[in-house]
Amino acid sequence: MNNERKIAYFSMEIGIAEAMPTYSGGLGVLAGDTILAGADMKIPMVAVSLLHRKGYFFQKLAEDGSQIEEPVAWSVDDFMEEMPPRVSVTIENRTVHVRCWKYEAQGGSGYVVPVYFLDTDLEENAPEDRELTHFLYGRDKKYRLCQEIVLGISGVRMLRALGYDEIDRFHMNEGHASLLTLELLDEQLRGRDGQTISGEDVSAVRQRCVFTTHTPVAAGHDQFSMDLVHQVLGPHEAFSLENVFCCGDTLNLTYLALNLSHYVNGVAKKHGEVSRTMFEGYQIDAITNGVHATRWTSESFQELFDVYIPGWREDNFSLRYALSVPLDEAWEAHQQNKRRLLQFVNRQTNLGMDVDTLTLGFARRATSYKRADLIFSDADRLRQLCGKAGKIQLIFAGKAHKNDEDGKNLIRRIFSASRELAPDFLIAYLANYDMELGRLMTAGVDVWLNTPQPPMEASGTSGMKAALNGVPSLSILDGWWIEGCIEGITGWAIGNNHRQADAPPDRAADARSLYEKLERVIHVYYQTPVQFRKVMLSSIALNGSFFNTQRMMQQYVMKAYFE
Numbered sequence: 001m002n003n004e005r006k007i008a009y010f011s012m013e014i015g016i017a018e019a020m021p022t023y024s025g026g027l028g029v030l031a032g033d034t035i036l037a038g039a040d041m042k043i044p045m046v047a048v049s050l051l052h053r054k055g056y057f058f059q060k061l062a063e064d065g066s067q068i069e070e071p072v073a074w075s076v077d078d079f080m081e082e083m084p085p086r087v088s089v090t091i092e093n094r095t096v097h098v099r100c101w102k103y104e105a106q107g108g109s110g111y112v113v114p115v116y117f118l119d120t121d122l123e124e125n126a127p128e129d130r131e132l133t134h135f136l137y138g139r140d141k142k143y144r145l146c147q148e149i150v151l152g153i154s155g156v157r158m159l160r161a162l163g164y165d166e167i168d169r170f171h172m173n174e175g176h177a178s179l180l181t182l183e184l185l186d187e188q189l190r191g192r193d194g195q196t197i198s199g200e201d202v203s204a205v206r207q208r209c210v211f212t213t214h215t216p217v218a219a220g221h222d223q224f225s226m227d228l229v230h231q232v233l234g235p236h237e238a239f240s241l242e243n244v245f246c247c248g249d250t251l252n253l254t255y256l257a258l259n260l261s262h263y264v265n266g267v268a269k270k271h272g273e274v275s276r277t278m279f280e281g282y283q284i285d286a287i288t289n290g291v292h293a294t295r296w297t298s299e300s301f302q303e304l305f306d307v308y309i310p311g312w313r314e315d316n317f318s319l320r321y322a323l324s325v326p327l328d329e330a331w332e333a334h335q336q337n338k339r340r341l342l343q344f345v346n347r348q349t350n351l352g353m354d355v356d357t358l359t360l361g362f363a364r365r366a367t368s369y370k371r372a373d374l375i376f377s378d379a380d381r382l383r384q385l386c387g388k389a390g391k392i393q394l395i396f397a398g399k400a401h402k403n404d405e406d407g408k409n410l411i412r413r414i415f416s417a418s419r420e421l422a423p424d425f426l427i428a429y430l431a432n433y434d435m436e437l438g439r440l441m442t443a444g445v446d447v448w449l450n451t452p453q454p455p456m457e458a459s460g461t462s463g464m465k466a467a468l469n470g471v472p473s474l475s476i477l478d479g480w481w482i483e484g485c486i487e488g489i490t491g492w493a494i495g496n497n498h499r500q501a502d503a504p505p506d507r508a509a510d511a512r513s514l515y516e517k518l519e520r521v522i523h524v525y526y527q528t529p530v531q532f533r534k535v536m537l538s539s540i541a542l543n544g545s546f547f548n549t550q551r552m553m554q555q556y557v558m559k560a561y562f563e
């Protein structure tokens with residue numbers, strides 16, 4: 001029935017509709033952008049994720065910047081249709097029944113990629129099992145393992161129950177989904193009672209799997225003790241396979257995916273290199289991430305592109321012609337976005353930010369290595385240079401993971417820095433960063449700031465959203481920016497491109513470099529406005545035309561899907 005679909009894309013989180021809280025951040029937003037590009041390009045794919053009935057969390061911020069987390073309330077059936085099939089999976093010897101909800105992701109020409117959200121909240125399940133698909137990245141390790149069983153194993157079963165019998169490629173977006181390989185191995189065995197898994201079975205599964213790894217941060221790679229795995233999953237033929245379940249008494253889902261995929265990639269050139277060092281002996285390619293161009297381009301720039309670059313929606317490469325957009329019209333489109341953002345900020349914070357002041361934006365997960373507070377390393381220096389070169393104001397946003405105390409402290413530090421630096425600097429921290437706020441911020445600030453600790457930023461995507469809206473980046477050379485930065489043309493680089501990959505972190509040096517470059521940016525913005533506007537258009541022409549999911553999906557098609 002559904003035999004024309006050849007690719008199944010599995011992701012623990014998918015941010016596809018703005019009002020569906022089924023994502024936490026970059027990984028989920030990328031998954032949504034990937035699916036939308038697949039629909040635009042009529043790629044015969046389906047996608048699978050978990051429902052996350054209580055979302056990730058709704059973030060509130062107290063006076064001192066302390067984060068308060070609340071479950072997100074949302075109505076699943078306002079967005080999706082319940083599908084008839086039921087499948088089940090065994091967890092701790094209990095049968096867990098699973099249903100799914102369908103979201104239809106529509107491409108530019110109307111082609112639909114169905115996205116199935118798995119849901120265990122069924123009356124026939126034990127109370128604890130009903131909650132397995134409630135919280136994204138919630139609770140403890142065992143909860144995570146159970147979720148990954150639901151995603152990987154029942155996900156494949158659900159696709160079969162829905163009639164998808166001829167999937168040629170299973171794409172694991174991060175290791176969370178890699179238990180799907182166990183179900184594929186089981187499918188190989190079915191009908192051959194009592195036989196063990198052979199080398200050919202493993203090869204057959206490997207030929208059908210694709211794995212994208214997303215982070216050089218160790219905590220991003222799930223590992224479970226084999227004791228827990230046995231307790232939760234029971235025995236499995238595959239556990240005795242050498243070179244598939246390596247690593248003795250732990251199950252590492254990244255290695256499982258590496259061992260059972262015929263194509264593996266990191267998400268930027270540099271991240272490919274870093275991953276090859278992390279996982280020696282594996283062939284790891286790189287496909288640099290992108291963002292979905294029409295989703296992340298603001299209305300004012302969409303209108304400009306429609307006039308000056310007709311066809312850009314179908315062919316994102318043609319954004320290369322952005323240099324033909326008149327500078328003053330691009331500026332006006334930008335000022336419109338900036339006014340809209342600042343009105344929002346002022347309503348939320350009563351800070352009275354004004355549209356003529358150079359405005360920097362910084363929004364990403366609040367976690368140590370992203371170093372949101374690098375710009376506050378030396379408050380005197382910051383005061384001095386802005387006194388000399390010109391005023392700036394800053395807008396921050398981002399959630400800290402529930403268990404990330406360092407990340408939570410980081411938010412508090414930005415709150416206290418903003419008190420210290422008032423009234424010379426207006427600094428806002430907006431609560432509950434989500435896609436809608438992301439759209440507003442990446443289009444509405446003048447310069448997008450990014451200061452991670454290299455080489456921890458696998459790719460980063462929000463700077464790409466900014467580029468589509470003519471907002472240049474001022475960023476540490478890491479992730480995608482190594483490829484996207486042409487100094488003074490598409491933005492500005494912080495730090496040293498020639499640093500050794502294993503060089504120790506040097507926060508003080510990075511801060512010094514940030515201040516030097518910031519002084520330069522302030523100068524360009526206030527003293528040479530025409531130059532600044534040219535940088536805006538170059539960032540669209542050179543980066544918007546390339547760092548989009550249309551180009552990215554073409555690379556997956558060439559290298560991974562139909563190979």
Ligand SMILES: *Cc1c(COP(=O)(O)O)cnc(C)c1O
Pocket residue numbers: 024025026027029363364365433434435436438439459460461462463465
């Ligand atoms: C784009 C986006 C992210 C990811 O941003 P990075 O720059 O990759 O860290 C996270 N959260 C939201 C809401 C986004 O829109």
